Structures are given as C-alpha cells and as structure tokens.
Amino acid sequence: MRKLITLLIIVLLLFPKKVEAQNNAAGALAAVAGLAAIGAGIFAADQMEEQAELTATQWILKNHPELTSFSLKTLAFNGKKLKDMSSVSVILYNIQEFQPQEKPVLNGKKQVLFGFTSNGWVSESGVNFDKVKWYLIDESEWVKMMTSYVKVASGINDNSLIKNKLIEGKIVNKGLKVNGKLVVPFFELSGDMYVVTDYSSEMKFIYNERSLGIFLKDTRDLVQIGRSEIIDIHEYFFSK
Template identity: 60%
Template sequence: MKKITVLLLLALLLVPKAQAQDKGAGIVAAVAGLAAIGGAIVAVEQMKEQAELKATEWVLNYQPEMTSFSLKTLDFDGKKGKDMSATSLITYKIQEFQLAEKPELDGKKFVLFGFTSYGWVNEYGVDFSKVRWMIIDAEEWLNMMAVYVKTASSERDEASIKERLRNGKIVNRGVKERFDTTINFYKMEGDMYTVRNYNDAMKFVYNERTLGIYLKETQNLVQIGRDDIIKIHDFFYGED
C-alpha cells in the first residue's frame, strides 16, 4: 500500500497548482491511472509473497534436513500480472547458513524450480496445485548445463564442458572463459529446435536464446530464458 500512496502523491506533484482548479478531471484521471498501476504492483508483490510462502512450505515438507536457510525468488522483479500468468517456471535461490549472532549466507546453495501448468494464475488468484517442484544443487546444475551445451553446440566432450563451465560462464552466444568464448552455440532461427534426452523425467530442447525443458509426465514444454540461465549459473559458480 505504501507504493500506491507514493504514486498518488507523485500524481499531485506532477500537476501544477495553478492548473489544478481548471483541470480537476485530468487530475482524477491521472490519479486513477497511477492507482491502477499501483494496484498491479501490489498484486505482483502479493503473488511473490504467496510464491515464496509455498516454496518455503515445500522445503519444510520435503527437505527436513534444512534447518537454517534463505529463500528468495529469482525472477519476479520487473514482471507484470499478465506476465506472471504466462510464466511457466518460477525459480528460487536457496542457501543454507549456520546460526550465529549475525548469520552469514555461506552454506550450500540450491535452486528450487516450480514448473507451472496452464491456469495457475486466474481471476481468483494463484493455484499452487498446478505447480510441480524440483530442487537441485550445484552438481546437478552442472550436469544439466553440460547436457544443455551438448544440445546447443557441437561440443561433445562432457569432462571438457564441465571444466569450462566451472571456470567460465554461460553467455548469449556460448560458454565464455575470461575474455574468450570457448564454446559457440548454434546460430538457429526462431522456429528451429534441437532435442536431447536428459533423464526419465525430462528432455532438453534448445531454441535460439532459450532452454526448453520438456516434462514427460505432464507433456509440458517449459522455457528458461538465457538471462535466467546466466543468473542461476552465476549464483552457483560466480558469486563468492
């Protein structure tokens, strides 16, 4: 609600006082418009809070060994309500820590994926029964990215791929180590795909600028944007 109040005050400040009496209707329209924007911001914030609550509940139920941890959504910032309804994946960063007077996030890192199905956001709110959860650590992420690189490029030496991933980072055009791109991704058109089996639960589908995860059980194709891949990889291997 604080954000709505700020927006309303901003609307009043933007309209000169000398014009306020003659353009009362304009002020009302401006305030109404900003209030609508503020309402949308609040709605997304509420969805973010709900999503973090459900993710925390999942961790408490299925990861009982975690007794001290931080959990944050990775991909809600800057999104609108209509963007969220079209979102097929929610990503959370999790990191354990040791209890202390001033705890520091220095423990093991995980990423929790929430794979959504059509209709998970509707006029009544968020339906988390349409979300399937999967948690991974740095080693599993490295395995996934090695297969992703095989899907997106002609490189086939898995040991070499993993070594480059540990020392470098994934960028839009491939895998980069320091100043050089050491693995180049295929330059594909938007309607071209390559597919590789990952495990009994999923296949990887590479398309320009995205990684697709095909969930065999639900027969849903979930897309992870390249920016999110970069953020996750940096979380596991790029942060101190």
C-alpha cells in the same frame, strides 16, 4: 506495498494544485483513477510474489526437513508486471544455507528451486499453485544439466571437457567462455529450429534460440528458461 504508497503520495502532491488552478476536477479524477489502477496492479503483482515465496518456503519445509536454516530469494519475479505473470513458465529461487549466529553470514551450500508452471496457473480467480511443480537442484545437478544443455546446443559430446569448461568459465549468449575466450560456441538457430535431447526420466531438454526448453514428461508442459536466467543461475553457483 511500498510502491503503491509512493504512487499515492505522488498523486496527492501533484494533483490538488492543478485541480484548484484549472478547476478541472473530472480530468484530475481520471488521472488519479489511472494511477490508482497502476498502483493496484503493482500491489497485486507484489502480493503474488509474496504468495509464491510463501508457497516455495512451505514446499521446502515439507519436502526437505534437512534444511533448518536457509535464505530464499526470488530470481525470476524481479521487474515482472501482473499482466506478464500468466506467461511466466518458471519461477526461480536462490537458496543458501547458513549457520545461525548473532550476525549470520550466507556462506553455506547453494541450491536453486525451480517452480515449473502449467497453463492456467494465473487466472482472473487468482493463482493456483497446484499447477506449479517444484524441483530443487544443487551445484552438481546444475553442472549435469548444463553439460547436457551445452552438448545439445553445441554438438560437442565430450562430457569431461564440457564439465571442466563449465566449472572454469561461464555461460554467455554465444556459448561457453573461459578467461574471456569463447571455447564452446553454440549453434546459431532461428526461432523455429529446435534440437532435443532426453535428459532424464522426468525431462527432455530443447535447445532453441537463446533459451533452454524443458519438456516435463509427467505434465507434458514445455517451459522455457531464458539465456539470461541460465547465466544468472550459473553465476550464482560459481561466483566467488
């Protein structure tokens, strides 16, 4: 909403003088209409983000009553435009517990909420959150997921080695780094190459160029998490 107001203020400041000086009302109105359309698009995207956050919070309250004081922050909506939202396959939220007090500090357990979307979740009629499947994970589940991902991305099958390197280091585009040294390099696949592993009764993992593909067995949807999101989630769990 603040973005829309800012755009309208810019319109009001810039165009009246030009209209008076050039007497070109039609051109000015067209420009105003164009900026207003951009503003409306930003406003609609902001509304969608707020609606998604509300839906995510409601899901947490319904399915995880043990969470009684927590922060929920969006990770995947940042910088998205309305026209891009229909292609978003995963919504991500960072969740962290805290102790209620006069000045609360976010220092409790960290979790990440995944919202896996199905085709058609965004349409001309709006957003259908019935087409979003929610999945909450903690640090231990993330390490388990990333161990499976790194195995399929690198060909290394030593679970203990990979787990230790994940906790000690960080994921980068080329693989796993510890103290700035690449210790587990990833395969360099082209865009049409895929390596698949069966992760659980719910999911298969697919390694592709710079992304983690997750095939949801229940809905038969293939969703993708970009390498940058993987890096962000890993840093969120293990940043000090």
